[in-house]
Amino acid sequence: MSTGPRTPEPDAAHPAVRMKGRASGQGRVYQAGGDMRLFTLAVPPSIRTPVLVALVLALLVGGGWVLVKWVRPLFAPAYKTQFLIDSSLASGGPAAVADSLRTAVGNAADDDALALRSFGGECGVSENTRQLVGFGTGNREEISQAAGEVRWGGRPTLVRGVVEAVDDFSKRLAWGAGQHGTRVNRIIVVTRHGTDACEQDPAVVQREIHDRLESAGLKVDFKVIGYQVPEAERERLRQISAGIRGDAPVFAADPARLTAALEWFTNTQPVLQEARKVTDVLNAAVGQVEAARAAIEDGRLDFADDQLDRAGAADIGAALEALKHRATTPQARDIHRKARRLYSQQRRVVQSGRDLLEASRDGRSRDGEFAAYRAAVVTYNQQADALKRALDALRATAPGG
Template identity: 45%
Template sequence: MRVEPPPGGEPVSIDLRGAQGISVGDHTVQKNTFWIALPPAVRRLLIVVLAGVLVVGSGFVAVRWIVPMFAPIYKTTFLIDAAEGDLASVTNALTTVVGNSGEHDSQSLRSFGGDCGSEDNTTQLVGFGTGNRQEIAEAARSVRQGSKATLQRGIVEAVGDFTTPMSLKAKQVNRIIVVTRHGKDACDPDDEFVQAQIRDRVAAAGLTIEFRFIGYQVLDDGERLKELTTQLKSQEPTFTNSPEELKRVLTWFATIEPVLRSSQSVVNVLNPTVDKLNSASEALKNGRFDLADNALAEARDAVVDIEIKDLDGRTSSAEAVRLRDLAVRLRTLQASVIEAADALLTSARSGRNLAEPLAVYTKAADGYNAVAREMTDALTSLRAQGPGGTR
């Protein structure tokens, strides 16, 4: 125990470890430390429990925050028909196309075709992963011919592949690209049952999964394939007859459509913010600082980093390179527009003449709008090359 001295005096310490919690004097400070003696077994158990809490806590942080950082932008399953027909053209097209897919895509390969009721009438040949393009190409070349077109079970199991334990959800798009030579399921003629099975599995997955159907030399009933796409609320199937046409359409869905989508997203995100800044710059002349503040806040929150990262991994064609470069320019120019708008707002608040900052802002906005028009024209041209497009 430490006894506080009177003014000018020396401090005094008294050992009261044998005391019973009584303090005497007007200037005393008493500290009591209590020790609880625990058996060794109990101490070990407490250490294990505390270590477990730390592990669970760090695991939660990893699952909740760290692991999603490595999630792919796209997850794509290629589902191919291995039943009777020209299987070689399907695998040749896939082998060529998959090599040009996005570097950040997580892809898998599944085939269908076999005996009704058999466990192996659909098989996942390659699981989801990035950088597995060569593995998918090799697996495609090794696909064996099946007997019956088990289309329904192939789709149901392909949906289930997206929900395996510890499976990372795509940041943007989950999709299944189906290449089939049959418009109906050979084992279950009940179309409504088939469609309900697929819808139920998609709903149970808790994901938005897009379907792209390519019919290749479909002879049995293309209308039933159209009905299936209607029930799945997906695009109508694209029917092809020649190996060259099949390769072109598969290339569109696998490699070009993602470029179109990410590029369009950049335009859709950035253009409205510049439009609002243009309106706010006019409002500043009337002292409407609030409109400018809101427009600037929205512009700063407009982020297209994921879309541009996706485009960075899709530079296998001249169109993709051009659109990536335009997207980067748009992002840079939008930042210049924000900077000019901020300077204009500062000048307006200080009561200075707005002629010079307004001219700087107008030049920045005009530069942005010119590139935005160039990108819109490029997107229109590319879109016309797709299935059903008009040149």
């Protein structure tokens, strides 16, 4: 009996996953599949290393594509916001801006990607605008602290600050911080001045901003707040805002109005936007159910079936989820609850329409199903009116221009 080392027996359970090699005049021969001989590949020694390197690179590139295409978007923020504040403020301004910013940031959604940039300094100097905090989620404390440590002074360099803030959105960093917002990208500007100390040609600035947005392939919303801007400079600020394709500026005369304006743009307006998406989709779906009901009355059952399928496919999951994350105040939480109830009632309307259609196909009396359908629609309309009133009340808190 031999006592030497034994050759391991083949793994019969996995015959197709073994690799074995043998010497060859053409180099080493790699055979996949063991005895099954799925394929045989002769690799000459001169190209063996390049081939292996190419295979490794292909795996790395392929894996990287999967990360960029499928995994990385899972980390993308819904809302991406950069605050751009005027650091050339006169006395009395810095504390108010920092306090208002802390309030707005403190109420922001947890998954918002936030950043902070300041502008103010001397013309032609790169330091006349600085990104104080880069984009990221969970950085509210960092932004609040940075706002209180801003170096105040210098001349207003608003336009250069806007240009660089736009450029910040085009920078491709890791994971969510470097991605565009899936729902909104925005720059919220707080300025004490209606003029720019360095840029006098708005057309040049407009082209530069447009080119940068085009190259980045994204849309950015601009919100401009003029804090204690002199009356003589307000028209110029309106022109600058229009030039960067922003909304008309909101002017705040005191710290309380500044806080309200920042809170509105940062948190309240997004609640209204997401709630409107919910109501638009649900109301359209209920309209399709009503079209199905009329078609049933006319005997057009196939058309009714199609309309009910469309109504049942109404998807507001993303909007409801975004609304849930934004519900950081009592009013916003109430709106989210009402929107969720409205969605549930819309599903009941669709089901009652289905019941009506099935009764028609079976040739049964539709009286009971029709009564249930009308009751479901009445309840839906009542809940829709309640949500509309809540949204109107929240909309009424918008700061004046």
